[in-house]
Amino acid sequence: MRVIVADWGTTRFRGYLIENETVLDQVASDEGVSALQKGQHREIFLRRCGHWLNAHPDAPVLLVGMAGSREGWVEAPYAACPAGPADIAAALVSVDLEGGRQARIVPGLFCEPIPGASDVMRGEETLALGAGVEDGLICSAGTHPKWIEMRGGRLTRFATYMTGEMYALLREHSMISRPATEPEDPAGFALGLDAAHRNHGEHGVGLLHLLFGARAAVVSGRMGTGLLAPYLSGLLTGDEINGALAQFGRPASVTILASEDRAGLYVQALARHGIATQVKSPKAALIAGLARIARHQVRPDG
């Protein structure tokens, strides 16, 4: 079965023509939802993917990501956890293309980690469904890493960490990292992981203190300036992992969806906890997840 899909993010539009989990053709542009006004989305989609619509008149069309956010084509309300491919296929939101044809937007997921608390995702639910994990823990490690618990092929709970954005805030806007110099010494990452242990458990001293301590170590001459940026990265990553293991327990293994460079940091950090890792490509997981949702959409019992 051929399917036309688009991963429509904040800054990028990526269209794919897929058959099962194979990409037959692809297009990409900078027309992310943050660059568009309400009402432009149909025109952009037809301009980029219209030739596939004509060539494959029976192919379902699925959109995933920020296309379904308040700033997107149309808001697709968050579906609730636990959710598997059938639940998500049942919650797809349709938009008109042309000639009676429709595209269906994959909704994001809402999760209440404890009563009264909140977490949301848009797009990572599709990666999780394509990661090949029926039961286990997935870490989708983008700018806002998401730890996702899978049970029986459904997403049961998840927790988002603002780790990547926090690192960028500290590097670009904070006095904390002002003494940092190039070239970076990657040994700082492991030192930051060490420091994160001080924030674990009932004697945890507070991430806001450990971040200041990184600067203090440099301005007092205790740490080299080239170590500072990787140290901050290690401290934030280690603190994220402390929290994720506290929420989801300590698994034997975690599946990491990330680019190779970023995945390597998680492999290193989790190895210190004695946890094995499988690294998978986020793009392959996305395509596989969309193919699964499309199969459920076409054959609800599939």
Place this chain on the structure above:
Amino acid sequence: MRVIVADWGTTRFRGYLIENETVLDQVASDEGVSALQKGQHREIFLRRCGHWLNAHPDAPVLLVGMAGSREGWVEAPYAACPAGPADIAAALVSVDLEGGRQARIVPGLFCEPIPGASDVMRGEETLALGAGVEDGLICSAGTHPKWIEMRGGRLTRFATYMTGEMYALLREHSMISRPATEPEDPAGFALGLDAAHRNHGEHGVGLLHLLFGARAAVVSGRMGTGLLAPYLSGLLTGDEINGALAQFGRPASVTILASEDRAGLYVQALARHGIATQVKSPKAALIAGLARIARHQVRPDG
């Protein structure tokens, strides 16, 4: 005894002519150290305070704050904890004024909270010495709040939190607080304190998760947009207090040095832990601390 003092910070110069703990006269300007080049400091000081030097030819001159930083008049190396007035008076660093007269710069303090970890302060040591606390816990709640343990009139340990700077980073540069609207609903502060409890102890879920959760609560319609900014303030303040109590134990009472508005937030947050508070003026503590250091400088046994 009359003393000429200056609180020379990053953005402000504040000079005082004091007698014991009474301010007889004062000057202020925007000539903080970040606005000055090396070599300008003497001229600025003489322009602002030269009339006091002439009128009080025997008055000691003390400078405190960023005047002693690497970017200041001259770098005053951090003294080590534990430190009392005598230790700090013995570590003063002299700079030439004119006609053989000297000003003395109060050094900052370095502290090793655990072996290999680091913390530093410049200026808050003087506030702590003037806070009237011989034994107890002080919270000097500026942009980078410092929790200071006093034993026998000396600063034994301290821990800095980047709480105020983090709040500013989140408000000004992060997607976390983008849905926040005016007018703010101050009830959000207590909700943020509630959330901070989820990050306390061995099941702590991670501050980076709770920050994202604040945004998730708003975009999923679970929390009003006017609550978001005070919620973030409460979450950060509560997490700071969790960490400080883990490091310094749970005292019956904490002395807070802060403006009334900011102090009120700490009073509210500590009351939830059953901890009483005394609020004191940072300016009064600074003047009292400088007077103590000056007495030790003039009469080392005083």
